[in-house]
Amino acid sequence: MTAKTADVWLPFPAEEVAGLPDAFRYRRWDGEDAFPADPADCVFYVTPYMKSPLTTVRPLAAMTAVEVVQTLTAGIDHVLGGLDVLRPGVRLCNAAGVHTASTAELALALVLASLRGIPGMVRGQDREEWRDGFYDALADKSVLIVGYGSIGAAVEDRLVPFECGPVTRVARSARTTARGPVHALADLPALLPDADVVVLTTPLTDATRGLAGADFLRRMKDGALLVNVARGPVVDTGALLAEVESGRLRAALDVTDPEPLPAGHPLWHAPNVLITPHVGGSSTAFEPRAKRLLVRQLTRFAAREPVEHTVLTTG
Template identity: 35%
Template sequence: MRSATPPGLALFYDRGRAPDLMGDAQRDGLAPFRLLTHEPVAAPTNLPDSVLAEIELVISGWGCPCLDEPLLERMPKLRFVAHTGSAVKPIVSPSFWSRGIRISSAAAANARPVAEYALAAILWANKQVLAAREFYRDKGRPQRYPWTAPDTPGNCGPTIGIVGASRTGRHLMNLLSHFDMTVLLADPYADAAALSDANIRLVDREELAALSDVVSLHAPLTDETRGMIDAAFLARMKQGATLVNTGRGGLVDQDALVTGLRGGGIFAILDVTEPEPLPPDSPLLSLPNAFVSPHVAGAAGYETRRLANLAISETLRFHLGEPLLHEVLQRHAERFG
């Protein structure tokens, strides 16, 4: 029988980094729980033991510290964490897993704005906006920018290469289905039959680099994928092609990218870099064929409410003994890093 006392719930995140995460509707969604931190806490170690000892559920977010052994020792009742971010790796520890605590991620909700940003970047790239900007700067406003489409026989639209069938990658492929584009995918774990039904062709990275007008990165950052966009990949890209990265900065060999951009044959639209933020003297901030935004593709402002709604829904499912829809298992935690 479920206890008559509502389970104790705490909010562990930095309100300064996510000021819009909890609106009135989200607060109402917390009604089934006993809220032990009425305001989000970024430093839970400063909470008194009497509060920590009552926490059974946590909704965490940006700024939440690692839930390590010393903190978990003070939280003996903790059973579930609903993380409003995508990456759970920074907040879990060996002790977290050994205690059998479960965790969910809001990666599915965050995939939507990232895919929308990537779509905007692709549409921008296909209009040759970076080249047009430089033309405008150099020559003033032209009557007509000398836009030329690549010669691709038999294809009336550009070819878009997606690297990684992650949640964001799959969402982007669905968005692209509404446009006149050919879509390629490079992902060694993808289901070729399912992709064929969606008119998406599975290729290796080398072929994708050679055929794509725009390459968009959506793979997780792992030992296997770190630096996979290297000098060889960039050299295979078509003249005038654009690299879009909304995934992780570490997917790209940044020195090789700078060299490739300096050669003038390719363009880049980057929302993530390594390091992040870039130093002020980074060539990526001044090269005419690069556009860099400060990691804004993910949920921001009102969009963060989707993250909170997912976390609250998962917390309620856990409380009611229902299957979680967005659980992250230990063996998958690296892919949410």
């Protein structure tokens, strides 16, 4: 089968994605029970967005000709379990940059809402209660960003106009940026006690699973705010519950472990916890950026040029 007759599976109708190369047949599939065509004819698979891992990997075993698997998320943990059925040489690409603006925007919203007591005010409005008082400002607060990739840098961009205190950056390994030094993960124990706000934007890897565990949280200063817009398992839920239920820490979580958070889970009603339902990337900013990424990737693929954002190649 040549590239001119090969299939590309998209979660969007092809006619709604301006600029796609005409070298392929485009098949729309967004996780429905029925496949749109024979998976064996697919050479470029764009995974459904925000569907379960089982749904996402379901066609892979039959995709014997696939060359590229493209996620629409920066994280790839939801597809890793299905890659062992693919032949060697298949490239897995993520959507680095697509969710940057939206996720950073939500991180800032969670910080501001939590510090200024907005959840309590909303509850007061529901009860016609005037909850005046004295609330924290972001101004002068020190912020620690754990996971200083594109999203972490975008969070810092949005912090600057709010006159916060020093921003400390942490990534897997140390480096220097235009904004200042980036510390290694190994430096976290010494950095956590000085932060008023800790923002998690790190990918979920073996090194970051459970990163914000009991020792991490114990090192945070009294009254500090933990914001998680990364992945739920980056935080040890039991350890976090112990800290927020004691009143020592506050938390704002766009992601949880487990997820979705089931009814009756103690996190729902834990004091000083704000929860949003994993909507960091789910905004009006997503679709236009995702479509532009797909046009770039498929244009390169049609020209047999290297695709971008390749995070691994099956072996």
